[in-house]
Amino acid sequence: MICTCFGKTFDTRILGDAARLMLGVPAYDAYVAHLAARHPKLEPLSRDEFFLNRQQARFGQSGLRCC
Amino acid sequence: MARSLPQTLIWTGVAVLGTASLAVLALDRGESVNALWLVTAALCTYAIAYRFYSLFLARNVLGLTATRPTPAMRHPDGMDYVPTNKVVLFGHHFAAIAGAGPLVGPVLAAQMGFLPGTLWILVGVVFAGAVQDFLVLSFSVRRDGRSLGDMIRGEMGPFAGTVASVGVLSIMVILLAVLGLIIVKALANSPWGTFTIFATIPIALAMGLYGRFVRPQGVLEMSAAGVALLLGAIWLGGEVAANPVSAAWFTFSAPSLALMLMGYGFLASVLPVWLVLAPRDYLSTFLKIGTICGLALGIAITLPVLHMPAITRFIDGTGPVFAGSLFPFLFITIACGSVSGFHALVASGTTPKMLQSEPQARAIGYGAMLTESFVAIMALIAASVLQPGAYFAMNAPPAAVGATVQQVSATVTGWGFAITPEALTQLAHQVGETTILARAGGAPTLAVGMAKIFSGVLGGQALMAFWYHFAILFEALFILTTIDAGTRVARFMIQDFSGAVFPAFRRTGNLGANAVATALAVGGWGFFLYQGVTDPLGGINTLWPLFGIANQMLAAIALSFCTVVLFKMKRQRVAWVAAVPTAWLGVCTLTAGAEKIFSPTPAIGFLAHAARYRTALDAGALLAPAKSIAAMRQVIANDTVDVTLTMLFMAVVITMLITGALAAWRAVREISVTAREVPDDMHLLRQNI
Numbered sequence: 001m002i003c004t005c006f007g008k009t010f011d012t013r014i015l016g017d018a019a020r021l022m023l024g025v026p027a028y029d030a031y032v033a034h035l036a037a038r039h040p041k042l043e044p045l046s047r048d049e050f051f052l053n054r055q056q057a058r059f060g061q062s063g064l065r066c067c
Numbered sequence: 068m069a070r071s072l073p074q075t076l077i078w079t080g081v082a083v084l085g086t087a088s089l090a091v092l093a094l095d096r097g098e099s100v101n102a103l104w105l106v107t108a109a110l111c112t113y114a115i116a117y118r119f120y121s122l123f124l125a126r127n128v129l130g131l132t133a134t135r136p137t138p139a140m141r142h143p144d145g146m147d148y149v150p151t152n153k154v155v156l157f158g159h160h161f162a163a164i165a166g167a168g169p170l171v172g173p174v175l176a177a178q179m180g181f182l183p184g185t186l187w188i189l190v191g192v193v194f195a196g197a198v199q200d201f202l203v204l205s206f207s208v209r210r211d212g213r214s215l216g217d218m219i220r221g222e223m224g225p226f227a228g229t230v231a232s233v234g235v236l237s238i239m240v241i242l243l244a245v246l247g248l249i250i251v252k253a254l255a256n257s258p259w260g261t262f263t264i265f266a267t268i269p270i271a272l273a274m275g276l277y278g279r280f281v282r283p284q285g286v287l288e289m290s291a292a293g294v295a296l297l298l299g300a301i302w303l304g305g306e307v308a309a310n311p312v313s314a315a316w317f318t319f320s321a322p323s324l325a326l327m328l329m330g331y332g333f334l335a336s337v338l339p340v341w342l343v344l345a346p347r348d349y350l351s352t353f354l355k356i357g358t359i360c361g362l363a364l365g366i367a368i369t370l371p372v373l374h375m376p377a378i379t380r381f382i383d384g385t386g387p388v389f390a391g392s393l394f395p396f397l398f399i400t401i402a403c404g405s406v407s408g409f410h411a412l413v414a415s416g417t418t419p420k421m422l423q424s425e426p427q428a429r430a431i432g433y434g435a436m437l438t439e440s441f442v443a444i445m446a447l448i449a450a451s452v453l454q455p456g457a458y459f460a461m462n463a464p465p466a467a468v469g470a471t472v473q474q475v476s477a478t479v480t481g482w483g484f485a486i487t488p489e490a491l492t493q494l495a496h497q498v499g500e501t502t503i504l505a506r507a508g509g510a511p512t513l514a515v516g517m518a519k520i521f522s523g524v525l526g527g528q529a530l531m532a533f534w535y536h537f538a539i540l541f542e543a544l545f546i547l548t549t550i551d552a553g554t555r556v557a558r559f560m561i562q563d564f565s566g567a568v569f570p571a572f573r574r575t576g577n578l579g580a581n582a583v584a585t586a587l588a589v590g591g592w593g594f595f596l597y598q599g600v601t602d603p604l605g606g607i608n609t610l611w612p613l614f615g616i617a618n619q620m621l622a623a624i625a626l627s628f629c630t631v632v633l634f635k636m637k638r639q640r641v642a643w644v645a646a647v648p649t650a651w652l653g654v655c656t657l658t659a660g661a662e663k664i665f666s667p668t669p670a671i672g673f674l675a676h677a678a679r680y681r682t683a684l685d686a687g688a689l690l691a692p693a694k695s696i697a698a699m700r701q702v703i704a705n706d707t708v709d710v711t712l713t714m715l716f717m718a719v720v721i722t723m724l725i726t727g728a729l730a731a732w733r734a735v736r737e738i739s740v741t742a743r744e745v746p747d748d749m750h751l752l753r754q755n756i
Contacts, residue, residue, distance in 0.1 A: 003563075005069040010154075014154060016287065017152070017155050018154065018159070018286055019289065020286065021155050021156070021158065021159040022158055022159055022162040022352050022353075022356070023286055023348070023352060024417075024420070025084050025149065025286065026145075026146065027149070028284075029696075030145060030149055030249065031145035031146060034143055034144070034145035034149075040417075047284040048282070048283040048284050048293075049283075050283050050284075051283040051286060052279070052283050052341070053146070054146065054472055055283075056340065056341065057146070058345075059340035059341075059344055059345050059348075059552070059555070
């Protein structure tokens, strides 16, 4: 959905993206678009696989947060 | 920079308004001030600092350029390196830097009145904290998103890199101990609080299993359900605490809670991350963001009055909450809201890999830290809306004020902060607890303040106990998350260090090595936690300054690295932006460290404290809390460990300052730029695409 706020238009989907990135999961659509553009022969991970991959990457090594 | 007349007028107006608000706060004597003045002063300061100082940093110091490729544009992979919308990335970065720190420090510092804390939060964030976050983020962006440790190795050599890593590991140990202590203080003999925290474990497990096996992509609905269950657990906790039989199941002393926390920390960090650690992190992230927004709204709606005086007599160092005079101890007590070395690690983590364009580092590095600073201001407001008498009754150790409401009220009233025993009992009753005495550590005070603010918006007196336990849960939850994650980080660092000697130790897949390294990490912070729990002065008194010293020490390291890089970029004429805060933090941490070791006052100096126990031991006497000769010896041994740790911190700071000065001097004598940035080769990149 496209909304207007203070004269600027934005896609409300960025709210979901923002919430997911706070949990360490980047945008899935951007990932698929990236693969399609740069590595068309690679089969993208499914949404579920992508989430599990990012979860492991975030907490597997460090997962640093502030006090 | 040509500016139009209306713009000039607007900014002059903001400056006048900010100055006037600060004047109201500073000149007020004896009357209560509305929190609105504090909020206005802070917001005007932030606006001016962001508009002018951060622009100066971006243009004249860093030379950020929109056309220069960021790591995300250089090697996008859709996973780690993703060009991300500015607003989305701001949220990510803020969620990663916001924690319990900015909430606790200002609450403790309120014992000196709200004015000293406010001034340090505002001046510190504008000239030190936000500068550090912004510079480290920008430098990491120009070095392919490398971590602070890597960058220090690259620009200052392997020796400085190793010293900095030792510093990071030791700050981690003391940080986890202090955070653990805050939870233990809040939950001791509080069945309601303890029940809600215990309830987070099955909720996190359920979320973890759902997220692993049922619908991984549904992380948002899963977290929303988790938060709803948590609110239910708070309500249920009230019922559990009301029934004497079930209340007894969840009533624990501070030492047993400390041992449970260590066991939990060990398990959480060796179990698979998806089972407990990750889901708990999701819960705490949303609860944290929600509560911070709620607190801001609550303050805006209720516009509470500050009952704490602007300045109290405890600036002389005799305060009951933490010992030590305004300089240097105020500047290490409030760490996270002004300047936090920990942020340098976050700013060189995932954020630089996702930046779309260089100039956005200004909003994300500098802007997010200003927001964090505002959280600290809100915590200060929450602590100051309490009656000062109640504040001191909650935060002063029993050894100083006595253990019954009558004794405490007499002592605190004697200090000039009138409070009746009935008022203390009634306040405890209102928040659903049997007592609010001796609850040092910031969390309970903040919770009572937040409960006052929230119940002013929603629910009134009837919901005050609910809001109190909501605030306790919210703080405990993200402290536990930090303990889980921090224990894992410390474990990886221990494996990395010892791997240099025993290569088998480095294999993170090796279960035995994992268990040993985790046990070492837990043992490290567990030692200080247990020491704090059994301390007659409440532990926070001794340990919070150590944590502050460690955190500011890390900031001094990060800022001295920034100074060196500016020299190596041949920008030494503006290197003062980093050099001045480095020097200030160096002076504060070294003075505080020296006082913690050598001060003749036993409440401050570890050596004087040990000497008091040794004298008593020689005379065959026992001093509280020691009940045996062995316990007396243990107290002396603890002091020795504290002295050693403080000396280590000071040695790290001194080494880094000297290494930094030498590196800067070498850079001055070079003819050309020696900073090791990834070259600006946008034209090559375009050809590749």
